[in-house]
Each structure stands twice: as C-alpha cells, then as structure tokens.
Amino acid sequence: MQPESYRYETVRQSVLEQIESGGLKPGDKAPSLRRLAQRMRVSLSTVLLAYGQLESEGVLEARPKSGYFVRARQKRLPLPRVKSCPDEFPETLNRARLIGKLLENMARRDLVPLGVARTDEALLPLAQLNRMLAQTLRDEGERTGYYGPVPGLESLRVQIASHCLDAGIECGPSGVVVTNGAMEALHVALRSVTRPGDTVAIASPTYYCFLQLLENLGLRVIEVPSRPGEGVRPADLALITERFRVAACVLTPNFNNPDGALTPDPAKAEIVEILARTGTPLIEDDVYGDLHHGPERPRCCKSYDREGLVLHCSSFSKSLSPGYRVGWLMPGRFLDKALEIKATVSVATATPTQMAVAEFLRQGLMHRHLKRLRPALKSMMDNMLGLIERHFPPGTRATRPSGGTVCWVELPGGGDGVEFMRLAMDAGISAAPGALFSSQGCFRRFVRLSAGVRQGPELEAAVKTLGRIAWELSDAGHETPASEPWENDPIAMPEALLKDS
Amino acid sequence: MQPESYRYETVRQSVLEQIESGGLKPGDKAPSLRRLAQRMRVSLSTVLLAYGQLESEGVLEARPKSGYFVRARQKRLPLPRVKSCPDEFPETLNRARLIGKLLENMARRDLVPLGVARTDEALLPLAQLNRMLAQTLRDEGERTGYYGPVPGLESLRVQIASHCLDAGIECGPSGVVVTNGAMEALHVALRSVTRPGDTVAIASPTYYCFLQLLENLGLRVIEVPSRPGEGVRPADLALITERFRVAACVLTPNFNNPDGALTPDPAKAEIVEILARTGTPLIEDDVYGDLHHGPERPRCCKSYDREGLVLHCSSFSKSLSPGYRVGWLMPGRFLDKALEIKATVSVATATPTQMAVAEFLRQGLMHRHLKRLRPALKSMMDNMLGLIERHFPPGTRATRPSGGTVCWVELPGGGDGVEFMRLAMDAGISAAPGALFSSQGCFRRFVRLSAGVRQGPELEAAVKTLGRIAWELSDAGHETPASEPWENDPIAMPEALLKDS
Incomplete structure (x- = not known):
C-alpha cells in the first residue's frame, strides 16, 4: 500500500487532470468525497486532505453543506501551495x-x-517618540538612569495592559513583563515552559529567528502547516497534541511571518481549547496584530485563555520603533518562572526607552498613529x-x-x-x-x-x-505543476516523538 | 585514614590551640612546613593547605623565603574563613x-x-548622561529609533574597545558585542560555549544571579574556593581542569561579588595559561574592574589571552547607569556563535542608550568621572x-x-x-x-x-x-570557633564528573 502522502497526491493530481482536460469546468461541483473515495479506493480522509490542499491552492472552493466546487481561474496571483519541498535542512545551506x-x-x-x-x-512616529524621550529626560531627571524593576516600569505595564484590551486581552499590569523586544519575550516564554530535548509544535513556515532560537535551546520541532487563508488549523493541532508529547506550541495567529496567514478568531478559540485539554502551553507571537489592514483588530489567543496557559509575546518594534527595543510578555500562570528567567538573561529592560513609550501611550498617541x-x-x-x-x-x-x-x-x-x-x-x-x-x-x-x-x-x-x-x-518561465509530493504530513512524524513510545 | 579535609582541619586546630595557649605569640615563626608534617604525620600539602587557610583568616602571615609568622592580634575585623557550611542547598530555602x-x-x-x-x-553621572542622550536626540534625530546592528553600534564599539585598553585588553571594535548589561553578556557567553548537562567551574562564593543562570541553563557546577586576599588560586583551577571535564570557567577576577576578592595580575596570567592547556574557555566578568580603590587599574584575564579563549563580560551599570542597560561581551574566537545567540535572545540592544553612552565616552568624560x-x-x-x-x-x-x-x-x-x-x-x-x-x-x-x-x-x-x-x-554574642569542618574541597567532587569516568 502506498504511504498516505502518495495516495493523497494521486487524488490531487487526478482532480487537477480533470480540470486541465476540461472534464471539470470553473463552477462545476467536484465529485463528492464519498464517490471519489470509492472510485479511487482510498479513505475518505485521504480525499479530504487532497481537497483541503486544492482549496488552499485556490483550485477548489468549499461551499457549506454543498460540497467542493471548481473555482474560476484567478486573474490575481494564485496562492502558494502549502508545502513544496520536504527534506532535511540541506547541509549545503548554512x-x-x-x-x-x-x-x-x-x-x-x-x-x-x-x-x-x-x-x-x-511611517513610524520616531520624531514624536524622540520628543517623548526628551520630555522624559526633563521630567524624570536622574531617575531615567536608575535600575527599573525586573518586570518593567509600573507606568509602562499599566499602559501595555490597557493597550491590549483592543486585542480582547484582559490582563492586569502585574501580569505583564516588559522585555527587550518580542524576541526576548519569546525566548523567556520558551525557557519558562520547556527543557532541552522537549518537542515544540510550530507553524510551517515560521520566522527563521524562532527556528534558530529553538535549535539553540536544544528543542525539537514538529511543523504544522500554516495555510494561506487560515493559518494553522485547530484540527491539525489536535492531531499533533493527541499523538505526540508536545511541551509547547509556538504560533503567530495574526499575520504569521512569513506567509501573513491570519487565523480566524473562532479558530483561535478552538486552538486554545484544544491545547487546554492536554495542558499544553501556547506561546503566541502577536507583533503584527496591531497592523491589520482592515477595520477590525483581530483578537488574540490570549483573549480566550481561561487557564493561564497562553504566553502572549509582542512588541512595539513594528508599530513604533525597532530601535527602542520595548516588547512584552504576558506569561499567564508561568509568571514567576518568567521573571526568574528574565532576571538571569538581562535583569531588566532599559529605563529611558520604557519611560518614553509609556508616555507615548499615556498621551493616547498610539491610536491616532495606528489609524x-x-x-x-x-x-x-x-x-x-x-x-x-x-x-x-x-x-x-x-x-x-x-x-x-x-x-x-x-x-x-x-x-x-x-x-x-x-x-x-x-x-x-x-x-x-x-x-x-x-x-x-x-x-x-x-x-x-x-x-x-x-x-x-x-x-x-x-x-x-x-x-x-x-x-x-525559472524553467523556461512557464508554470510547472508541483513536482514534489506533499510529504511530511504532520502525522508522519518520527516514531520517537509518539506519546506511547 | 582520615579524609584530606579532616587532616587539614586537625593541623589548623593544632596551630590555633598553640596560639591560644600562648605557645605561639604574635611575631613568632610558626613551625616549618616540613617539621610540622613530620610531627603530625601528614603530607606537606596538607600543612600547606592549613597554613594557607590560616593566612587567609589573618592568623598567620607568609614572609617570602622566611616562612609563616603569627600575626599580631588584629584590631580590625578578621577575614572570614574560606568556607563555612558545606551542604546541599537546603530544601527549606527557596x-x-x-x-x-x-x-x-x-x-x-x-x-x-x-x-x-x-x-x-x-555618585553616578546621571545628569551628564541625560544631557548626552538629549543631545543625541537632537543630533541623530529619527535614527535613534532605527534598528541597530546585532553586534551594537559601531560608534559605541569603538569607544568600548578604547576604554578597555586601560584593563590591558587589545581588542578591535569588531570583537565587541554590545549587550543589555553584563548579565546578557554572561548569558550569551555561557550559551556560546556550553550545552545543557555540561559542567562549569565557578568561584565560591559567586554572585547568585550567575548561579541561577547556570541552574536554568541545565549546567552543573564545580565550586572553586575564592580566598579573600587572592581570589581563586591558579593551582586550584589546574587541579579541577586536569581532573574534571570542565566546559567553561566563570570568574570575576577583579573584586569578586560578594567577597570583593582580587586575583593578582600574575595569577590571572597563570589562570589563562592553565585553561589554555586544556582549551577551556574562561568567561570573565569584570563589572567591578573600573571601580578599584587604589591608583592602579588591575588588568583582566582577557589581556593575557593569546588563544581567543577568554570571553570578557562587562558593563557600565556600576560605573555610569544601571538603568541604561549597556554592557558588552568580547567573545574571542566564539564571536560568530555569540552573535547568533545574541540575535535570538534580544536581536539588538536599544539604540538611544547606546548612542548616549558612546557620546559620553567619546567626550572623554569617563576618565574624569572614574577619577x-x-x-x-x-x-x-x-x-x-x-x-x-x-x-x-x-x-x-x-x-x-x-x-x-x-x-x-x-x-x-x-x-x-x-x-x-x-x-x-x-x-x-x-x-x-x-x-x-x-x-x-x-x-x-x-x-x-x-x-x-x-x-x-x-x-x-x-x-x-x-x-x-x-x-x-549570635550564640551569646561571643566568638565561637568554626564548628564545621572545611569539607567540600574541590578535589572531593562527585565521581561522575571525573574525566576518566
């Protein structure tokens, strides 16, 4: 019997061939899951996987309660395929x-x-921020040079807590740890909930510095596909956390770096619930959350967190200033551990920049700027x-x-x-x-x-x-079909990581 | 046969008793090493250890080529004993x-x-620093908000390299990594040369945040006694690195926190040479080096480093401002790895504070301030x-x-x-x-x-x-002799750490 990934690819190819030969035209209903499964002698779930993939490629479209339909050929750039080249990281690439x-x-x-x-x-309010900093120097005088507390200045934590209400997060200032940007937040969060050798589930693709951090911390990685229109699917995560020992999950539900995928708010709620079942901590990176293009601020996973299992990481590096290095972590129930780690990696965040950002927020300049x-x-x-x-x-x-x-x-x-x-x-x-x-x-x-x-x-x-x-x-500059099978399904993970191994 | 520590303590007690009974008076020459070793049937090295201990307690004094003499009873506070209570870290202490x-x-x-x-x-030049920062905001404008490079701003690295000439260190700006204080420098240094499970040799006593960091990184620790007058002895380190698999050594040769011990410059050279023999990296913390009370700036281990094995960590937190969080690491041959780690723990150090400190140094204000x-x-x-x-x-x-x-x-x-x-x-x-x-x-x-x-x-x-x-x-408020034996000699380490195990 063929492995799952090949059976799945066979189904996908057969649908693509029917479309190319004209057997299936834009607007046509694709064969029902059951009929195709019988015809091709594969399981229902194999057809479902193939259709899901074709959907994320923009070939099919799912209509609730009606089934899958062939989409009109898009004028716009088609969406990328979910994965293209599954392999060990090539030795030749350092x-x-x-x-x-x-x-x-x-x-x-x-x-x-x-x-x-x-x-x-x-586009950043750097001149305004500088004015805040200059004003801080006048108002606070020598206090700008004092040690700040490990969790960050109270005045800034109050403003961050209030700023996060827009993302649906209700967290008091005492639940906030100010960090040197979101990268330090993520580092402290990971160290708070994992030990070297643990396995962490991450979206694929994921920001390369996160992968580098995971590798440097001696963590193992399970990649879960991020799909262009929807990000990581709750069902994929459920499969992973049920079958593998996952110490934590790292996601960027709002505009994942690099694919910009947005996980819909209901899916976020579902993800939080699924992870809560196994008590798996979720490290949420939200550096792009404030930069939504539409009118609505998407919510955060943290806003659905009842168990304190979500460690929310963000920063002002993308919205205010990268050079100020002001970010934050809301570590939920892992607050004590996070403070312990923060104290041993940088003691505290610089005082003057914290003060300037706090003042910027206090004066209500953030909303105007983001608008x-x-x-x-x-x-x-x-x-x-x-x-x-x-x-x-x-x-x-x-x-x-x-x-x-x-x-x-x-x-x-x-x-x-x-x-x-x-x-x-x-x-x-x-x-x-x-x-x-x-x-x-x-x-x-x-x-x-x-x-x-x-x-x-x-x-x-x-x-x-x-x-x-x-x-x-490019090969002669015209579109070629995917030559590589879509292997590397999260289900086909190394046996060593299985829960019952 | 008694263990070394008891034999040694027996010798020490016998000398103390002779002094208390009046058999040995202030100014008297203590029995020669050889004579006492014969009389008490112990090895020469045991007597040497006991005399060394009595010397660091201020009881004996060594005169070159003449032997040991009983010191006059001090009016001043006597020096502490090298170790007092060897034990597992008590469970009751969190x-x-x-x-x-x-x-x-x-x-x-x-x-x-x-x-x-x-x-x-x-005592800190906080007002001056603030003026530098305000001036920076005017001169640099929006550039204060830009991302700085991972290794730090070139302008600051030039100044740090020049500042370190006073400590005997010759290191170009490209060998400097600017960090969020010395704590981040130490963290990056440790992560650059160790892996979880490795053993690290440290002075005992050592700054508690270092110990916490080592524990959080999953590192094992061998403590080497820091002696009040001299810090860690090269011979002690030689013993350790010859007999144990030591991945790195962490020392504060200039005014160790907490005991303030200063390792004499020749001993520093010796330490660097000893560690070079086994290729063992030395992480040197020098945050107090600039704060010598006497006229001479003590040198650093880094200044004797020919192999690039010394990772030098320091900061301006004790001399300029703790709140600015500007420190540095000179990682020697581990530069690439250190930059990789720095990028994943905080990307870069805040730009405005780097600029202000660079300007402070550039204007030559540091020398005047330290004076x-x-x-x-x-x-x-x-x-x-x-x-x-x-x-x-x-x-x-x-x-x-x-x-x-x-x-x-x-x-x-x-x-x-x-x-x-x-x-x-x-x-x-x-x-x-x-x-x-x-x-x-x-x-x-x-x-x-x-x-x-x-x-x-x-x-x-x-x-x-x-x-x-x-x-x-205190027990009735009068001096009691040490009740605990001076166990925990570095030589008596767990067998598991022995090189040939």
Missing part, C-alpha cells in the same frame, strides 16, 4: 550564516530592504503584490495578507530562494530565502519580500530586477 | 523566591539598600567596615575589598544569613544572605552588604540595627 547575513542587512542603509520585516521608518499607519500598510501591500504580478514570471504564486508587512512568494519551477537572494544582493536588494522558514528546508522555492518599504520608482525598479532574476531562475 | 525578593528590592526606594550591589546614584568615583567608593568602604566593627558582635569577620562596592560579612556562631535578611527587611533594610552565593548552600552564616550607599546618619542607624540583629542571632 542556516546560521544565512541568518547572520540577513541580520547584517537589517541595519544596512545601502540596500533596498525587501529582506527585512520592517516598517518603513518614514494612519494601517491604510498606508494596506496600500503598500497592494502595491507590492501588483508589482510582483506585473514583473514576475507566470507560475509565480503569492499570499495576500490582510495585515502585517510581508508577503510570501513561491517562484515558478526551477526557482531557488537562496540563489534568488544571492542574485538580489548582487543587485543591491535584500530578500529572505524560503528555506530559512522551515527546520526541514521546505519552501526552497519561496522568498519572503517586505511590502513595508519606501514607495516610489526605486521600489518598482527593485521589484522589476527581482522579476528578472525570477525569470532567469 | 533560592528562586529569595532571589526574586532581592531583585524586587533592587528598584524599591523605601529600603536602606544594603542588599543590592549598586553604586549610590548620587572622582574611586576615592569616594574607597571612603565608603572604609566607613562601612568601620561601622560593622563598631556595631556588630565580636566574632564577626569581614573582607576588606580594595575595589567594588560590596563587602562580605561572616556572622559569629549562631548567625544565619537568611534569618538576618528577614529581620533586616522588617527593619526597612535590605541585605543579601550568604547561602545564595553558593550552589550548595555554603556561607549560611554570611551576609553581603553594599558599601556603595548614601552616607550619613541613616546609614549608621541601619548598620547599628543590623548589628543588633547579629547580636540577637
């Missing part, structure tokens, strides 16, 4: 060195910074996707995030993200290769591009250059 | 909670802060020791550090550091209990008191109160 390169680029001003998940500084920032980010995202559509070869796919600043681009057949990055760097443009966003080197054909950069002809020229590079790398 | 309490006190302004290793803020600070700290230390002598019961012992801001006090028989801390807190005074400074709960009779606090009648009243508490806790 991940640490690649990440080092990307981080070096972060502070360089001579590159078009499409490789950095950064908001164009022109201006969001539509700007939306139009930048639209612009970036339009440019990619215009300049990249056919067969290119891309996510269409409704928040945040990055989009996730799948190059057509032949494309290789690392090669793409190298050529882009030669042309003075940074870009983040997809392979970095998976512990197993999936997504080799992907690149993450930042949409949050300065607009104008320089940007258009840069994307044009990237398009030319993508053309050069 | 170390994490005690440390949490101490760190809470750090930022409290309503206590007389004798429990915090802090320099009185009145004023050092004699002030010396007179504060003298004052504190004088107050302890005046108000604490007979039998109290204390170190007499020639740098830094803390002194290490051994209470007379019956005294218990944790009980002492509790009673002191009730009286509005913080103090750090000795048991926290050892992974094995040694030093239960010790307390660490900060001398770097505001001078005046409030301080005198506080020390008077502490003296009363020490009287209350």
